[in-house]
Amino acid sequence: MLEIKIHDESCRGCELCVDVCPTDVLAFDKVAHKATIQNVGDCIACLSCAFICPSGAITHSNIHHVKNFYRDLDFCRRVERFL
Amino acid sequence: MNDLEQSRQTLQETMNFMAALAAGIEPVIGRGACSMAYSAGRTLGAQFARHSQRTNDLETALAEVRNVLTENDCLWQFEAFHPSTRPSLITKGEDGSEEILLVFRDCMIRQSLFRYGHAQKGSLCYMMYGFFAGALEAIMGRRAELAIIHAGENACLKCLKVHA
Ligand code: SF4
Ligand code: SF4
Numbered sequence: 001m002l003e004i005k006i007h008d009e010s011c012r013g014c015e016l017c018v019d020v021c022p023t024d025v026l027a028f029d030k031v032a033h034k035a036t037i038q039n040v041g042d043c044i045a046c047l048s049c050a051f052i053c054p055s056g057a058i059t060h061s062n063i064h065h066v067k068n069f070y071r072d073l074d075f076c077r078r079v080e081r082f083l
Numbered sequence: 084m085n086d087l088e089q090s091r092q093t094l095q096e097t098m099n100f101m102a103a104l105a106a107g108i109e110p111v112i113g114r115g116a117c118s119m120a121y122s123a124g125r126t127l128g129a130q131f132a133r134h135s136q137r138t139n140d141l142e143t144a145l146a147e148v149r150n151v152l153t154e155n156d157c158l159w160q161f162e163a164f165h166p167s168t169r170p171s172l173i174t175k176g177e178d179g180s181e182e183i184l185l186v187f188r189d190c191m192i193r194q195s196l197f198r199y200g201h202a203q204k205g206s207l208c209y210m211m212y213g214f215f216a217g218a219l220e221a222i223m224g225r226r227a228e229l230a231i232i233h234a235g236e237n238a239c240l241k242c243l244k245v246h247a
Binding site for chain 2: 022023024038039040041042044045046048051063065066067079
C-alpha cells in the first residue's frame with residue numbers, strides 16, 4: 001500500500017506540491033501553513049511533489065520506481081559481477 | 084563488446100539522438116513539431132496493430148494495445164486509473180464517446196529526455212501518444228485521442244478519449 005509522508009518541520013509552506021499534484025492528493029492547511037495529505041488513494045506516484053519540494057519534505061514508500069534505461073557500460077560490467 | 088552490450092549501446096545512442104533531434108527541431112518548427120510527430124506515431128501504431136483482434140470494448144482494446152507493445156518490444160507499461168472523483172473507471176459521454184485515465188510508468192522517452200535535461204510534453208512524447216492512439220484506432224475502428232494531463236518524473240497521467 002502506497003504511503004506518503006510530509007516532514008512537518010521541513011515544510012516551509014510554499015504550496016508548490018499542492019499546485020503540481022495532478023490528482024489533488026495534497027492540500028494546504030492555511031492555519032498551520034503547511035501541506036497536508038488529503039487523499040492518498042488517488043496518488044499515482046508520479047513523484048512530482050517530491051521533486052519540486054524545495055525542502056525535500058515529501059517521501060513515498062511502496063511505489064514503483066521507473067527503470068533507468070541509461071547505464072554507463074563500464075558501470076554495468078562492474079554491477080553485473082554482483083548479479 | 085558482446086551482442087547484448089552492443090544492442091544496449093545502439094539503443095541508448097538512438098534514444099539520445101532522437102531526444103536531441105526533437106529538442107533541436109521544436110524551436111525551429113514550433114508546436115507543429117508535435118502534430119507531425121503525433122501523426123507519424125499514429126501511422127506506425129495503426130500498422131503495428133493491423134493484425135490485432137478487433138473489439139468495441141475499451142478494456143479489451145487496451146489489453147490488445149498492451150499485447151502490441153509487448154510484441155514489438157516496447158517497454159511502455161500503462162495501467163488504468165480510477166480516481167475517487169470519478170464514479171466509474173470509464174466515463175461515457177452523451178455523444179457515445181468513452182473516456183478513461185491511464186498512468187504510464189516506465190517510459191524510454193522520459194528517460195531519454197531526462198538524460199540531457201530536455202522538457203517533457205514535446206514532440207517525442209506526442210509520437211508515443213500518437214502510436215498508442217493509432218494502435219487503439221486500428222483495434223476499435225473509432226477515432227481516439229490521448230491527452231497529456233501531467234508529465235511527471237516517475238509517472239505520467241493521460242486521458243484517453245475514444246469517439247463514438
Ligand atoms: S513543496 Fe515542500 S515545502 Fe512546499 S508546501 Fe509542499 S511540502 Fe511544504
Ligand atoms: S506523487 Fe504525484 S500524484 Fe502523488 S501526491 Fe505527489 S504529485 Fe500527487
